[in-house]
Amino acid sequence: MTESEATRQATMSLWRGDKEGGRYETYTVPTDEGMVVLDVIHKIQALRAPDLAVRWNCKAGKCGSCSAEINGKARLMCMTRMNTFEPGESITVAPMKTFPIIKDLVTDVSYNYEKAKEVPAFKPKPKEADGTRRMYQEDVDRVQEFHKCIECFLCQDTCHVIRDHEENKKAFAGPRLFVRYAALEMHPLDSNDRMELLRAKAGLGFCNITKCCTEVCPEDIHITDNAIIPLKERIVTEFYDPLAWVKRRVMGQRSTQPGKGEPEPPSAKA
Amino acid sequence: MSLDGIERHDYDVLVVGAGGAGIRAAIEASSAGARTALVCKSLLGKAHTVMAEGGIAAALGNVWKEDSWRVHFRDTMRGGKLLNNWRMAQLHAQEAPDRVLELEEWGALFDRTADGLILQRDFGGHRYARLAHVGDRTGLEMIRILQQHAVHRGIDVYMECNLQRLLTDGGKIAGAFGYWRESGKFVLFGARAVVLATGGVGKAWKITSNSWEYTGDGMAMALDAGADLIDMEMVQFHPTGMVWPPSVRGLLVTEGVRGDGGTLKNAQGKRFMFDYIPEFFRADTADSEREADAWYEDKKNRRTPDLLPRDEVARAINSEVKAGRGTPHGGVYLDIASRRSPDYIKKRLPSMYHQFKELADVDITAAPMEVGPTCHYIMGGVRVDPETAAATVPGLFAAGEVAAGMHGANRLGGNSLSDLLVFGRRAGAGAAAYASRINARAIDDAQVEASARAMLAPFEGEGPENPYSVHADLQDTMQSLVGIIRTEAELAQAVQKLDELGQRLERVTVEGNRQFNPGWHLALDLRSMLTISTAVARSALTRQESRGGHTRDDYPKTDPEWGKKNVVTRKQGGALQISTEPLPQIPEELRQLVLAEEKAQPGGVK
Numbered sequence: 001m002t003e004s005e006a007t008r009q010a011t012m013s014l015w016r017g018d019k020e021g022g023r024y025e026t027y028t029v030p031t032d033e034g035m036v037v038l039d040v041i042h043k044i045q046a047l048r049a050p051d052l053a054v055r056w057n058c059k060a061g062k063c064g065s066c067s068a069e070i071n072g073k074a075r076l077m078c079m080t081r082m083n084t085f086e087p088g089e090s091i092t093v094a095p096m097k098t099f100p101i102i103k104d105l106v107t108d109v110s111y112n113y114e115k116a117k118e119v120p121a122f123k124p125k126p127k128e129a130d131g132t133r134r135m136y137q138e139d140v141d142r143v144q145e146f147h148k149c150i151e152c153f154l155c156q157d158t159c160h161v162i163r164d165h166e167e168n169k170k171a172f173a174g175p176r177l178f179v180r181y182a183a184l185e186m187h188p189l190d191s192n193d194r195m196e197l198l199r200a201k202a203g204l205g206f207c208n209i210t211k212c213c214t215e216v217c218p219e220d221i222h223i224t225d226n227a228i229i230p231l232k233e234r235i236v237t238e239f240y241d242p243l244a245w246v247k248r249r250v251m252g253q254r255s256t257q258p259g260k261g262e263p264e265p266p267s268a269k270a
Numbered sequence: 271m272s273l274d275g276i277e278r279h280d281y282d283v284l285v286v287g288a289g290g291a292g293i294r295a296a297i298e299a300s301s302a303g304a305r306t307a308l309v310c311k312s313l314l315g316k317a318h319t320v321m322a323e324g325g326i327a328a329a330l331g332n333v334w335k336e337d338s339w340r341v342h343f344r345d346t347m348r349g350g351k352l353l354n355n356w357r358m359a360q361l362h363a364q365e366a367p368d369r370v371l372e373l374e375e376w377g378a379l380f381d382r383t384a385d386g387l388i389l390q391r392d393f394g395g396h397r398y399a400r401l402a403h404v405g406d407r408t409g410l411e412m413i414r415i416l417q418q419h420a421v422h423r424g425i426d427v428y429m430e431c432n433l434q435r436l437l438t439d440g441g442k443i444a445g446a447f448g449y450w451r452e453s454g455k456f457v458l459f460g461a462r463a464v465v466l467a468t469g470g471v472g473k474a475w476k477i478t479s480n481s482w483e484y485t486g487d488g489m490a491m492a493l494d495a496g497a498d499l500i501d502m503e504m505v506q507f508h509p510t511g512m513v514w515p516p517s518v519r520g521l522l523v524t525e526g527v528r529g530d531g532g533t534l535k536n537a538q539g540k541r542f543m544f545d546y547i548p549e550f551f552r553a554d555t556a557d558s559e560r561e562a563d564a565w566y567e568d569k570k571n572r573r574t575p576d577l578l579p580r581d582e583v584a585r586a587i588n589s590e591v592k593a594g595r596g597t598p599h600g601g602v603y604l605d606i607a608s609r610r611s612p613d614y615i616k617k618r619l620p621s622m623y624h625q626f627k628e629l630a631d632v633d634i635t636a637a638p639m640e641v642g643p644t645c646h647y648i649m650g651g652v653r654v655d656p657e658t659a660a661a662t663v664p665g666l667f668a669a670g671e672v673a674a675g676m677h678g679a680n681r682l683g684g685n686s687l688s689d690l691l692v693f694g695r696r697a698g699a700g701a702a703a704y705a706s707r708i709n710a711r712a713i714d715d716a717q718v719e720a721s722a723r724a725m726l727a728p729f730e731g732e733g734p735e736n737p738y739s740v741h742a743d744l745q746d747t748m749q750s751l752v753g754i755i756r757t758e759a760e761l762a763q764a765v766q767k768l769d770e771l772g773q774r775l776e777r778v779t780v781e782g783n784r785q786f787n788p789g790w791h792l793a794l795d796l797r798s799m800l801t802i803s804t805a806v807a808r809s810a811l812t813r814q815e816s817r818g819g820h821t822r823d824d825y826p827k828t829d830p831e832w833g834k835k836n837v838v839t840r841k842q843g844g845a846l847q848i849s850t851e852p853l854p855q856i857p858e859e860l861r862q863l864v865l866a867e868e869k870a871q872p873g874g875v876k
Contacts, residue, residue: 034515046738050789051782057481060521063316102452103786121422122377134386140379
């Protein structure tokens with residue numbers, strides 16, 4: 001890092017306003033070495049705009065609070081280094097577009113919390129005979145990937161099914177929740193069934209796997225490949241596989257769920 | 271002022287704070303049949319628990335079958351320099367394994383042992399590998415599982431709601447009053463019992479691992495309601511925070527780095543912790559690099575001094591830097607790159623790898639990290655009953671960092687997440703049981719009006735002060751005068767400066783309106799931060815010895831007489847009163863267990 005970088009100024013345009021409307025305001029503040037966008041926002045609060053609204057907590061990419069659109073890209077403000085911009089490059093920070101504005105950079109993300117309420121809960125299988133719950137690392141690895149989600153909702157923000165289509169929100173849970181469904185469906189101990197809900201109410205079929213969500217995930221979760229596509233495949237097996245359909249009608253049983261640990265023997269099913 | 275337009279909700283149990291302790295308390299209260307509300311300053315799932323990295327300490331015995339609650343209890347008491355409330359430490363050690371297994375019942379996926387059980391990792395001050403963990407993001411797993419479980423139970427959650435005052439009826443809890451961050455409008459909760467789970471006050475220091483939320487509001491509200499605080503001088507500086515670049519200074523580097531084999535070195539490349547083994551831990555600690563390195567694989571060896579309790583390591587780093595053996599940016603080196611393979615490091619410490627790569631341009635699989643102490647945790651807080659987590663005010667309960675006693679003078683790493691679960695559950699149960707025994711109490715309009723007026727005062731001020739500069743000066747004061755090493759002169763100076771800051775706070779004027787206004791929120795948070803900072807400085811001035819998280823340069827020795835006392839903070843007639851009171855006495859059998867040398871246990875096996 002050079003001396004000039006350590007003492008230079010940053011100029012940033014921030015969206016200021018509320019649900020009635022707003023505009024971009026430009027601020028210039030001094031910067032220190034190693035600053036991230038959120039540091040500059042805090043400087044602006046302290047020196048220029050004390051009532052500037054912004055959400056943040058951990059400032060380390062672990063809590064997922066400071067999501068925004070920086071130069072049009074869905075990003076965490078705390079993990080966007082100022083030195084990733086060219087000297088003199090204009091920097092614009094806007095609130096996430098998919099959610100209603102509250103004020104300045106703060107949006108109403110309650111949609112995500114409402115959709116989370118609809119997810120059928122984790123329901124564990126009975127314990128092992130010795131009273132333990134044995135799971136092997138290779139079986140939990142892929143679910144642990146989903147548990148890395150920090151609920152920043154950047155994937156929801158960037159998902160074009162809802163980004164420009166408010167009307168789709170009613171019947172579409174979005175990539176964050178698909179990751180949640182996948183985590184539960186692939187959990188080695190879970191015994192609940194969410195497939196019909198996922199197909200009908202959560203709107204998995206709306207997703208046409210453009211992978212925008214995967215690209216913006218700050219935790220590098222392979223949302224499309226590892227969560228959404230396997231879920232789509234399960235739905236196909238469950239609802240559209242003619243053999244499975246006949247079996248279900250005749251036997252009154254759910255089809256086996258490939259990949260959900262070891263398939264249980266038919267006698268163990270309700 | 272009319273109260274007619276104020277939004278009001280009524281519950282049996284009101285839980286304030288939605289980190290691990292708060293959510294666990296709400297789950298328990300709701301399971302017991304209490305109508306329960308959970309109120310938090312941020313969105314649900316963002317509380318500080320989410321940042322916890324290393325793990326949950328619990329003597330599951332999955333990795334070392336020799337482990338038991340007794341060993342965990344002994345480690346906890348010794349780590350706390352025997353100032354702990356012994357009964358809390360005992361309950362904690364006994365119940366932590368069940369609380370961890372319960373998380374698994376609710377869907378948590380911990381890292382596994384080869385035979386499919388919960389894997390446990392080494393941590394500072396713990397004799398055996400004891401921390402159930404998920405890589406270095408254990409807190410995220412814990413809060414998400416608790417959050418989802420609470421949501422499925424249908425508990426009412428009030429997010430971005432900041433409570434400012436506990437309401438009392440004849441000295442007993444009747445509810446709480448505060449504002450919505452989004453709209454700035456007031457909200458009133460009538461409640462038969464209130465559980466405080468509001469965390470600590472780390473945002474009063476400049477170099478800190480804490481976020482904006484940790485402003486001591488729960489402790490300040492408890493004081494105002496008439497509750498006792500104890501041990502407020504006991505502040506933990508985590509030995510390893512990032513030191514470079516300046517913008518990330520203080521950000522936590524998990525103790526798991528050392529638990530997984532990393533070692534501290536000074537600028538000369540020396541593993542300096544061998545020079546800082548205190549007498550108290552000498553019998554338990556390796557005195558050669560060979561024994562220290564062998565300990566990871568074989569617990570017949572003694573523990574590496576890199577994993578002494580946090581207070582010891584933080585002081586050692588402080589001394590090395592002061593002696594001129596620090597790194598260019600004023601820290602020491604934490605090296606795992608030369609000791610473990612890149613694959614192992616990335617698998618065990620993915621967040622640390624990511625954090626250093628993204629924020630400091632350092633690849634921790636190839637180069638050492640630069641680290642130094644950062645304000646992390648306060649052992650002091652609301653005095654509680656060990657069994658029910660009841661505070662000294664009827665109807666008030668407290669769990670987690672806001673409560674005191676469990677950790678004594680210094681908390682061991684990994685004992686926080688387990689504390690949240692054990693005492694969160696006990697507080698929820700205690701509050702629900704209490705609420706079922708009493709009738710709803712009356713809300714005193716005068717208390718509500720006074721609180722509302724106080725909250726709006728910063729808008730009506732005409733003074734020249736800006737809340738952000740008052741906060742910056744508070745952080746400088748606490749950092750330089752109430753830090754790791756303290757003296758009477760500096761503490762006295764701090765008390766005076768805090769008083770001046772209080773006067774400046776009266777002259778703060780906030781701009782803008784009540785809608786999501788961080789300047790206004792900070793002006794209100796500063797009141798509790800200043801009150802609690804003063805309690806810390808004055809308690810530190812009172813305790814004339816060095817013990818755990820309280821080191822006095824002018825009283826460098828640990829004094830057995832002070833070891834029998836808690837420093838107590840109360841508010842009387844609007845002023846803080848500091849006094850000392852006897853510590854609850856530990857039963858002889860447990861005292862012997864704590865004081866026994868590990869050598870007496872062949873091979874460490876019990």
